[in-house]
Amino acid sequence: MIYDNAKECTSGFASIAGGPATNVRQPEDLANNVIWLTNADFTTFRALGHQNVHNLRGNEFLRTRLDQIAADLGISLLGEYAHTSAPVLSMVVSRMVSLIAAGYQWKPGELANADSLYLNIKSRFPKDQYITNNPGLERALWAAYQPDSVVTKPHFNPNSIFLTLRVNRLAHAQAVMNCPVPDDAWEYVHENKLPVSQRERLAMCLEGDRPVLAEVELDMSRADSEYAQLTAFGKKTASRMELRKWVSHPELVWLTKVSPILIRSVYLSAGYRRLHEKHRMPDVLTNDSLMRLSYSAGLLAENHWVALATDEYHKGMRKKVLTSRAVWLRAADRAQCFAIARRAHDQGFFVTGYGAGGIRIQVTKSELWNVLSFCIENQMVSPDFAPLLKQEEENAYAASAA
Known part of the structure; x- marks a missing residue:
């Protein structure tokens, strides 16, 4: 369901499984036997x-929000464009749901019954200790x-745009999940029992x-000034x-x-x-290498590994809880993303953040061809640049005609 105004959540265009979009006056008019994914503003949805x-x-x-999916696919959700875009998005989601149904064991009513897909998938896993x-x-x-x-806040530039460049989602999920995780038997080693030399301490940690x-x-x-800010140590989105x-x-x-690090x-x-x-x-994602070409499979794969790498609220203990597995998988993800962010920084792109297999950059429209080259060289998946490049060409033509 694509609302005309995501902050009002009334009328809009609705589509089921790629079928023709129909105009809907209000959410109450939507079919009751269908789960509807909407582009509702978060605050309005709650209010x-x-x-x-x-x-x-x-x-x-x-x-990944519906407007982000649309940007990746080079389509628009604005105005009448939503009439043709809604079936495209509903087909992406429908295919993903087919993969979910085939890959996990669900009882009636369990599929998509959580606030987030990754939480729904997490319910399929054994309970964490x-x-x-x-x-x-x-x-x-x-x-x-x-x-x-989060590296830094974007700077204002009226001619700039924001892009998210990603490693193939399914390939990234497989790479992160190949990371070994710690056993739950831990021992504390006080500073007094560590080697005196910091160099020896570091070697013990890295080489053990x-x-x-x-x-x-x-x-x-004392860090390399070029990369110190890029590490974004202790700087994350939101809280x-x-x-x-x-x-x-x-x-x-x-x-x-x-x-430099002191242990x-x-x-x-x-x-x-x-x-x-x-x-x-699930085997349905990994048995066929061509599945990496599926946008729907990528969305599912990302939600699968995130389900293993996220904290949760424990009702019995009345607090948030965390596994060492989540810490390790997130660290593996950020390590891979930092390497890409560093290459983007070296090529002169303004990196604003990274994580979950992607980097976020702010560039001017004149840099789009350079960004496209970077994506090809680094095997990154980029949004569809065709609409952006076409608009830039039209602007250049209008300027020359004037």
Whole structure:
């Protein structure tokens, strides 16, 4: 359902499984036997109580908003364009739902019954065992958990645009999930029991075969000034995070390449292990290499790994809880994204953030061809540039004619 005005959530165009779009006066007119994904503004969706309506889902349900999907596909949701765009989006979602139905075991009424798809998928996994008997380790895990990175606020430029460039979603999900995760048996090693030399401490952490959670001090004043800000250490989207005094093994590896680090103490896990077999992505996504070409499969794969790499609210304990697995998978994701962000920075692009297999950049329209070249060279998936390039050519022609 594409509302004419996402902040009002009344009339708009609706489509089912790629079928012709129909004009709808209000959400109450939508078929009751269909779950409707909408482009409703988050605040309005909540204010109107739509999160409690049995067949309505918000714009954040897939993690990628409908307007972002439309931008990726080179279509518009504005005005009458929504009449032709709604069937395209509904086909993408319908194909994804077919993959979900084939890949997971669902009971009647369980599919798409959560506020977010990744939470719905998480309900298919075995229940996690959380570390609740070790407050020090629990705090260390929270302090090491950073789901994404915000480098800097965009600067105002009337001729600039914002783009999200991504690694192929399915390929990225497979790469992140290949990262081994720690065993839940941990031991604390106080500073007094560590080597005296910082160089030896660092070598112990980096070269050992046991997972390390390290209490660190970063001296960004001595870091490479080009990349110090790009690390975005402790800077994430939305709310302020825990004081970042701890880092996990994967993050420590790449941070040491851009900043001097002092190690104060560490937690050591008994060893690395692979993800539980029931956490693996469904065969329907992995058995056919051509599935990487499917936008719908990419959306599902991203939600699958994010379901394994996100904290959750535990009703019994009345607080948010976190697994070491989530910390490690997010660190692996950010490590890969940082490498791409660094290459983009080196080519002169203004990087504003990164995470979940993508980087966000602010560029002028005249740089679009350079961005396209960067995507090809780095095997990145970019939005459809055709509408943007066409508009730039029309503007250039109008300027020359004037």
